[in-house]
Amino acid sequence: MNSLTAIQEKHTASAQAIAFDYQFYYFMCLALDLRHGDKVGFEVKDDVHIDLKDGTTILFQAKHTVSTKADGTLENLTTLDVDLWKTLNIWVDMIKADESILQDHCFYLVTNKGEGNNEFIESHILFKTNSDIDKIIDLLKELKNKTQNNEVKSCIKNILSIRRKKMKLFFSRLSIETNIDDIIDRIKFKIYEHCRQKDLIDAIFESLSSNMNVAKYLDTKDRKKFEITFEDFNNRFGKCFRVAFEKKPLPKRTYPINLPDNLEEQTFVKQLLDIGEITSGDPLIIEYTTQMLQAMNHLADWTEKNLILPTEMDEFQKEAILKWRNEFQAKYRQIRRQVNSGSSIEDLEMDIQNLGLQLIDFLRKENLAIAEDALGIELSNGHYYALSDKPEIGWHYDWEQKYKLV
Template structure:
């Protein structure tokens, strides 16, 4: 059922993405913290950064979902309500200070928005004032005309409040205002910053997911417990340092990867061997598919590791050798007694039932094995899959006479 006009009008999507935009700005700046610095979310401002030299950066974040004819975010206009509401809020903050001059000398005010950096007379006049190209009187005259020609009463009040500051304070304030326009796609920016830190492109997404999850949970729990969302550089390393371990650990990332089943899975060599020893019957299609899935999951993870440079060809050979040795050692012990019977003169065919029963027992024993390579412990599914893959590649077998039979 489509949303009604009332529901559409009261949709929280604009507000929601605004909070998300604020969070991702916090996330991005968090990665730039240095010793002696700390960052806060919705404490002194939407986001704030306290620098080691005693100065601070107050950031207002404004995100729009409105787009222009070219599909880009709308422009930050001269009478933009977000712009003037932000300036009005900062004006109030300054007026609340016991020593406004000292506060302004230590504070930078930044508006971060995804709105476009298109020619804006107000922004241009701020820059001209900062560069000394105009005097404060010229700037105030410009503001007077801007307010005079503004029809929106709320925006007019914002402009008048800003213009009404004492000239000395307004000069100091205007010179500490910065604009971060067309500031969008923060997730890509965060991942780029992570790449600059860990230098392993293939591990960026893993570190990002770890950090994102931990930060979201921490922010939520802090708000719930009425704890300030402020993180110092030292606290960040202490609480979130483990999120980066995936980038430096030799533990391989195990993922649930897509796979395509073969058209005739029952014709696979390892399935034929299992059918031969009586581990299952040809009618158990679900079992055949389950075993095939386990093998393909292991195979696809191996390919993923190799593609990402996490797993060398020499590693693959070492891993295969170790798993094969586990199976071959158990194989030798399983068939030792039957081998002695054959050497004593009994016919191999006469012992076939005993051989198959022993082969199934061997297979069951291997299915209890949890395989490990260096720091990476495989799941039971992938451990099974490696035995099946080595069977498919004719590295190991299960019937005592498998080398002749296949």
């Protein structure tokens, strides 16, 4: 390392900056879990704190490292790690200033460092089981005498200076979490729990982190405490989630179409031939078949990708068929009376064909909608061709006898 590089590195603070970001991302994580009556704060009572509805306050110290071991993994929170003892020392100073905080405060040390073989953490875990404070006190005395680091020695000495009863209560309210290095992934998972749409997670994360950082800057600049209640989060940052709930048009594309070998054997084509809308060999058969297959492909794709709900699909089908049925009843009301009076369908064929043409002309003007999204005339026409191909609808007065019962 040359002298210029050494000077530059001395006056930059990338490790400190990422440590600060780590604290802020942990704050975001807590903000996403807020419940009615809770309040989370950043750099107010501690690195991060949360005031719960029940009156409990949880203080968080978030410690981040970029240092790695020889194998490339992050360094461990060792037994005599200065971050560990400086953190505990801060909280002990708080207790000495006001012992009453032990009644309604909890203390959380969160770090991306690994745990390794940390004697204090092991001893603390055992204490949580048996409440034997004497073993922790013995370990603290041993570590104070063992360390060559004067800062660590001073911190341990300060911890040992509080009364035994207070120390026991403090350690019962202490929690230490290591290996918390996936903080951004945790935030994104919580966002996913809110929006339920994986493809929107990154967009919401970027919007939320950006807006919360700006809010932090402006509140700090105005000498305000950066604290967020459940209601604040909804009011100030709820718009960041709007993309997940805004109505978006269903995606439309042109699918490659494989036409069937015998176009005129399709039921919907037979129905159109029957009323004289087309004739055999008509090039419109290819156009209508393409429209039908495009409509079928779109609906299948939207359903498969969960862009429309099964209930929305059912409602769409019912609405389309109801429009056909209402117009069918209106067009053929007089024909029905004549048939009921004894006229034969064969004698009425010319009138039936004309009414069938009027019926399909009417429905070709319909712009069907699914999930409040209009399909457009081409896909709407294609959907009616698909319904008549099943067949669930028809154009001829006697279409059920001719096609549905075959």
